[in-house]
Amino acid sequence: MENTYYTAKHQRLARYAKALGHPARVLIIELLSRQSCCYSGDLANDLPIARSTLSQHLSELKDAGLIQGEINPPRIRYCLNRANWEEAAQLFKTLFDSQL
Amino acid sequence: MENTYYTAKHQRLARYAKALGHPARVLIIELLSRQSCCYSGDLANDLPIARSTLSQHLSELKDAGLIQGEINPPRIRYCLNRANWEEAAQLFKTLFDSQL
DNA sequence: TTCGTATTTCGTAAAAATACGAAACAAAGG
DNA sequence: CCTTTGTTTCGTATTTTTACGAAATACGAA
Numbered sequence: 001m002e003n004t005y006y007t008a009k010h011q012r013l014a015r016y017a018k019a020l021g022h023p024a025r026v027l028i029i030e031l032l033s034r035q036s037c038c039y040s041g042d043l044a045n046d047l048p049i050a051r052s053t054l055s056q057h058l059s060e061l062k063d064a065g066l067i068q069g070e071i072n073p074p075r076i077r078y079c080l081n082r083a084n085w086e087e088a089a090q091l092f093k094t095l096f097d098s099q100l
Numbered sequence: 101m102e103n104t105y106y107t108a109k110h111q112r113l114a115r116y117a118k119a120l121g122h123p124a125r126v127l128i129i130e131l132l133s134r135q136s137c138c139y140s141g142d143l144a145n146d147l148p149i150a151r152s153t154l155s156q157h158l159s160e161l162k163d164a165g166l167i168q169g170e171i172n173p174p175r176i177r178y179c180l181n182r183a184n185w186e187e188a189a190q191l192f193k194t195l196f197d198s199q200l
Numbered sequence: 201t202t203c204g205t206a207t208t209t210c211g212t213a214a215a216a217a218t219a220c221g222a223a224a225c226a227a228a229g230g
Numbered sequence: 231c232c233t234t235t236g237t238t239t240c241g242t243a244t245t246t247t248t249a250c251g252a253a254a255t256a257c258g259a260a
Contacts, residue, residue, distance in 0.1 A: 005127065005146065005147055005148045006123040006124070006126075006127060010123045010126045010127055010130070011123050013120065013123075013126050014120065014121055014122050014123040014125070014126045017117045017118070017119075017120035017121045017126070018117070018118070018120075018121030018122070019117075019121075020113065020114065020117035020118075020121075021114055021117040021118030021119075021120075021121045022114050022118070022247090022248085023105075023106040023110045023111050023113075023114040024106070025114070026106075026110045026113050026114045026117070026195070027105065027106060027110050029195065030110070030195060030198065033195070033198045034198055039206080039207095040206075040207060040208090041205090041206060041207080044207095046105065047105055048105045049248095049249075049250090050249070050250055050251075051206090051207070051208090052207090052208075052209080052210095052249080052250065052251075052252090053248070053249050053250070054207095055207065055208055055209080056208095056247090056248075056249080057248090058208095059208090060247090071256090074204095074205055074206050074207080074256065074257050074258070075205085075206055075207075076206080076207065076208090085196075088196070089196035092192045092196065093193075093196075095120075095126070095129065095130060095133070096185075096188070096189035096192065096193075098130065098133045098134055122217090122218085139236080139237095140236075140237060140238090141235090141236060141237080144237095149218095149219075149220090150219070150220055150221075151236090151237070151238090152219080152220065152221075152222095152237090152238075152239080152240095153218070153219050153220070154237095155237065155238055155239085156217090156218075156219080156238095157218090158238095159238090160217090171226095173226070173227050173228075173236090174226070174227050174228070174234090174235055174236050174237075175235085175236055175237075176236080176237065176238090
């Protein structure tokens with residue numbers, strides 16, 4: 001991590017961008033940002049992928065910090081991680097605003 | 101492409117996001133958006149990777165439509181693709197603004 | 201306790217991304 | 231023509247991503 005070339009911001013931005021780098025994850029995020037929270041099963045109905053694959057995508061979004069899941073047995077409720085979502089929004093905004 | 105789940109916007113957003121999903125590419129884009137255009141060799145000095153690897157990253161950004169290169173022998177001048185950059189900015193903005 | 205529901209983890213396979221150095225290329229200058 | 235310069239393409243190796251179905255887990259209800 002002792003890299004003088006990439007700053008923490010570069011790395012975080014890349015991390016968030018990568019998490020959004022698949023249409024399924026974009027759709028998941030879009031659904032979550034519109035209707036607050038969702039259960040994995042509800043998401044499964046809106047996506048053309050196996051539930052295990054959906055679970056993997058959810059894990060990636062979670063690892064990147066964009067979403068969080070709270071257990072609500074026997075289901076798991078996924079919501080945006082608002083704090084990180086705000087950070088990501090800010091990082092992207094700064095990048096896009098920096099043009100001449 | 102006949103997928104009723106992912107819209108064209110989801111796919112384009114994912115494409116742009118994926119292109120930004122590596123710190124080297126974030127840095128490249130940041131440099132380009134700040135100082136209009138750059139030569140590949142100049143970028144090489146700011147990045148901790150081999151020139152051939154840089155060339156690959158530039159190709160990916162070009163394939164995603166975020167940058168364009170114009171030949172200026174014996175060098176190649178890379179610039180942002182402004183139209184697509186605007187589109188990407190708009191797509192991200194819409195995504196981030198759609199929260200409750 | 202056994203069953204049913206919701207979801208994840210495991211095992212695995214195939215494809216894509218990342219990286220490097222060597223070689224190729226294209227154009228200008230000697 | 232030969233060399234130098236800037237850059238890309240090729241060949242290759244390693245790692246990561248994407249995807250699926252089967253099995254495991256966790257919990258409430260019967």
